[in-house]
Amino acid sequence: MRPLHLSRRALLAGGVAALTACSSSAPTSAPTPQATDTPESRLLKDLIAEKERTIALYSSLIAGGAEKLVPFRDRHQAHVNELRKHVVVTASPLPASGTPQPTASATPKRVSLSRLRDLEAKAAELRTRQLADVSPGVAQLIASIGACEAAHVVALPRSL
Known part of the structure; x- marks a missing residue:
């Protein structure tokens, strides 16, 4: 039997499929907030505050x-x-000190895309460390988010 070799296009198509599924990934049973x-x-x-900063960027x-x-x-x-759905948030927490806040600046888009790629890569790497002391349902959610962030690193366009 001949070994199966996937083309770059096939691999990218699989990545796109993973990306479309990442937002629907959720624990099988939602714990009480x-x-x-x-x-x-x-x-x-x-994590919510971090995601809100990423959304703002x-x-x-x-x-x-x-x-x-x-x-x-x-x-x-x-x-x-x-x-x-997993936590009662009374107000958005203040950003951690020293965390740069996104602004609509005149930064060239190429640099901005590089910044986004770095942000996504660091976030994905952080998710694995966040799994240690959480319930199984929350661990599954955080792992799914990390997988989506890792997919973003490779799926972000190289230019706009």
């Missing part, structure tokens, strides 16, 4: 004409929507 300030609820609140680029990024931003919004 946590109202207490447990380590898991703090992690979820921090994508939105600033989209407002500047980068419509190709709408599906990427929308997947992050789907993540936030799902995360909010």
Whole structure:
């Protein structure tokens, strides 16, 4: 039997299929939202705040004409929507000190895409460390989010 070799196009098509599924990934059973300030609820609140900053960065680029990024931003919004089902958020937490806030600047789009790619790669890598002390359902959700972020790294356009 001849070994199967996938072309780059076939691999990319598979990546696109994974991307379309990433926003619908969710734990099989949603736990009751946590109202207490447990380590898991703090992690979820921090993750929501991080995702909101990422959405703001994508939105600033989209407002500047980068419509190709709408599906990427929308997947992050789907993540936030799902995360909010697992924790009671009374108000958006303040960003961590030292965390640069996205702004709609005159930064060239190529640099912005590079920044997005780096942001997605670092986020995906962080997700594996966040799985240690969370419930199985939340671990599944965080792992799915990390997989989507990793897919974004390779799927983001090289130019706009």
